[in-house]
Amino acid sequence: MPAPKKALRRSLTVTSAALTALALLSPTALAAPGPSASPSASPSATPPASMSTVGGARLGKPGTQVELAGGAPVLPKDVTARSWIVADAESGDVLAAHNAHWRLAPASTLKMLFADTLLPKWPKTTKHKVEVSDLAGIGAGSSLVGVKEEETYTVHDLWLGVFLRSGNDAVHVLSAMNGGVEQTVADMNAHAEELQALDTHAVSPDGYDMPGQVSSAYDLTLFARSGLQKKDFREYASTVRAKFPGETKKDKKGKTTRKPFEIQNTNRLLAGDYDVDVYPGIAGVKNGNTTNAGATFTGVAERDGRVLLVTVMNPAKDEHNEVYKETARLFDWGFKSAGKVRPVGQLVAPRSAAQGSPSAEASGEAGGTGKGAGGTKPVAGAPAADGSGGVGVAAGIAAGALVLLAGGAFLINRKWPLPDLVRRRTRP
Template structure:
């Protein structure tokens, strides 16, 4: 059923559905939706009169211009879903500034034995933080997520840092319960938040290196072995930069990625895709590149919150004036804090298409949980 809202210059073309055919509920009202009131919709959101993006089996997606921050089209962008391994993008973005990339790490046995996808760590001090970040983003190492968390003071401390970073980015649909993205009650994210996180990550040189590396040598007790990026679009899609894909049996498929063409970058995020999402992502990216600069935005990827300003220290009490002294101290006007308006920036982008040859990665064989993240 088609419904046009002329005041907002957008068309709502479909109704978002959760698993089992249940309607997806908007996480916010139009009045306070992060990124603009149109993004509160649970359906497909696109400017009226513009050909809609290709159909997809994803329950939620966002197509955005990375340079301007404009959201070009979306479907249920604030719907909350299990993120699977796309959560690792937040893990990396949070920990890269906090850890010395040349620090040597000895993973615990608990980290080494984490279920699901793994690079195959051993409990020996043979890894640099840099190695672990590469394997985290290239082969989706759950063991690396835990080892990096240990280097940051432990998993609880890291989750606190991740959730604080999400709030700083205004990714308010995101709650981290595991640094790897393995399913856990209460964990969530949204297509909008994944796009916010990816956009912030693209501004970090090390983050960009980790997500775009196709193959790399990884330390082993005797020498090294080669790992390959699981994002197959790095091999098949023109201009692909990378970011992160994920899957669990509860979350289904999730993806967030960016590609650059002709000086413009397009970000696409999808959540809860019940089949292989690669072709759909290609077509959504192609639509973004084709329509960038030709369609009005339906929302925006917002800027991070400004750093909190420390409260001014209380002034010392004035010294008493001796009797008979005519001097009177002038009252001091109180300081006023400037509450800055948060600017919304817009990114520029392009679309991605790509079928893929599968990125390969060496994983240590281990028993996999049916909900393990890939």
């Protein structure tokens, strides 16, 4: 079908009721997994003098790249990240960047590439019984969701574990289903090349620090933009909390039970924390933290019909949740600068799109039905049927609808828009 000339507009406003409800959650309940141990050496302290020029020559230069027009606000001065980027998710315009192509350890933000690569492979109802070998090779200190050997999980369960708890155990089980870690890493690297994410070299599918494993703020933003073309990816990335299957237990009478437990998203701009508010309009995407990478984060948010992607890698300022605070400042700047800055580069389309052959993934459909299972509460979801949705984003949001673009997902001039994420309507 002919590509649309405009992407559909969206409304992703997070309501004040949701903010209030999330503020009541305890910091302990929202604690993020700690950084993993690192087997590799620390990266250099300064960026290379020249870097990749994918997306434009200015993006290959070290330092901050921005071109302010009349009335544009100055960039926030308290952004200390080694690398960051602010881009328009629809047009692909890079509004500002700092060392955008610096190849750094990505931490669990690399799971965006993992998910974008593997999500289409199985319907979410597919079941898998975990073998001991599935959980082999998980790095010491890894973030885990609580997958148990000899237990059966659906693919939906496992993806919730990947997106919400950044579970390396869930990643390894899905990798085993895909033929193993080696095959999965090869698939990820091939997909990165297709996306023209040429700064990236994956060694471990979960983002755990490994020698030679690198990505960049530019590439992580490409992964987010590609993943957000997929309906399932958008749903998982926007889920604040969900139920995850527990361990099967047998009582004294021999009766077996398997009670689920709640998992919460460690993305602080989505779920909030004692020192970070839920960011208005946030709809994902993925956070990470390892010894080499420090804190990393890619987020997507909407305001007044504009959708921005922001990636922040390794803030130098050593404060709790600093990566989210710096991301929020860059989002604020990006929304205030709409139409007041000249782009300094572009987020490139995949090779197949650039060659005029839209990928099958552009439809936004991943494997499975895309329908949420019981216990899942996406940002756009209606309150839970049992009334427990009062503590969460769904508490302040009426039933929403996922709206996908009909037809091709690529704009003219090789620009790649973001299909509608989630339409949110506040309660009257």
